[in-house]
Amino acid sequence: MTNIKQPIISAENLCLTYSSEAGNVEVLKNLALYVKEGESIAIIGPSGSGKSSILMLLAGLEEISSGSLRLLSKDVSKFSEDAFALFRKDNIGIIFQNFHLIPTMTALENVAIPLELQGHKDATPQAADWLKKVGLEQRGTHYPAQLSGGEQQRVAIARALAANAKLILADEPTGNLDENTGHEIAELLFSLNKQENRTLILITHDLLLAQNADRILKLENGVLLSQDKI
Numbered sequence: 001m002t003n004i005k006q007p008i009i010s011a012e013n014l015c016l017t018y019s020s021e022a023g024n025v026e027v028l029k030n031l032a033l034y035v036k037e038g039e040s041i042a043i044i045g046p047s048g049s050g051k052s053s054i055l056m057l058l059a060g061l062e063e064i065s066s067g068s069l070r071l072l073s074k075d076v077s078k079f080s081e082d083a084f085a086l087f088r089k090d091n092i093g094i095i096f097q098n099f100h101l102i103p104t105m106t107a108l109e110n111v112a113i114p115l116e117l118q119g120h121k122d123a124t125p126q127a128a129d130w131l132k133k134v135g136l137e138q139r140g141t142h143y144p145a146q147l148s149g150g151e152q153q154r155v156a157i158a159r160a161l162a163a164n165a166k167l168i169l170a171d172e173p174t175g176n177l178d179e180n181t182g183h184e185i186a187e188l189l190f191s192l193n194k195q196e197n198r199t200l201i202l203i204t205h206d207l208l209l210a211q212n213a214d215r216i217l218k219l220e221n222g223v224l225l226s227q228d229k230i
Helices: 051-058 082-093 106-118 124-133 148-164 179-195
Strands: 007-022 023-037 040-044 066-071 093-097 166-171 197-201 215-220 225-229
Touching: 007 051, 023 051, 023 225, 051 066, 051 166, 051 197, 082 093, 093 148, 106 124, 106 148, 124 148, 124 179, 148 166, 148 179, 179 197
Parallel strands: 040 197, 040 215, 093 166, 166 197
Antiparallel strands: 007 023, 007 066, 215 225
16 A cells, blocks of 8 residues: 655644634634645735734644644644643744844854753754854854844744754744845745755745745635745
8 A cells, every 4th residue: 555644734624713802803714734744835914814823823832722733643733732842842943033032041052952952962062063054153152132133043043943843833034134134044944944854834924035935825814825926
């Protein structure tokens, strides 16, 4: 029999609903998403459409209202908060729009955190290797406040990739950067996606950035639709 490879992400009828005094607000409606290992997906849509909410659900940082979600063949929709945290530690790297670096730690220490959480005894040299990959080998002893926005984002990318996460979730990774720096970050992110065979889910409002992805999906009225490239 042929061994059919399971998608790294399989979401079916995924819903996210918030309760408010005015009634329930449906953010995501019966969302379906299937992503292969090593694929890059860009999700676009207007501000407030719920793009970041998709990433929060995939990362286990937001509770699913209904539907099913399988990541790496695991039914994470049934995970407890603690179980998802353990799963996330070993399998998911997150690149936040606002970097979320720890200000009291150096660039090297920030990148080493996920490796240390996984119990790697060589966390520091591994982190140094990743800083070199993102072109920051000379900035390891600097604190976030001593780094430019582009440099901080490179540190965030190195941290997300350092612990060998199979799934990378990036929320507007160039949103706070100037055009030139944003272009450099995009090239870095997509080149590492291919070189490391990491699955990349990218949330962006930048259509030019989205063009780099294997597929573009547009979120409209809580539903993901396929979008042709320009």
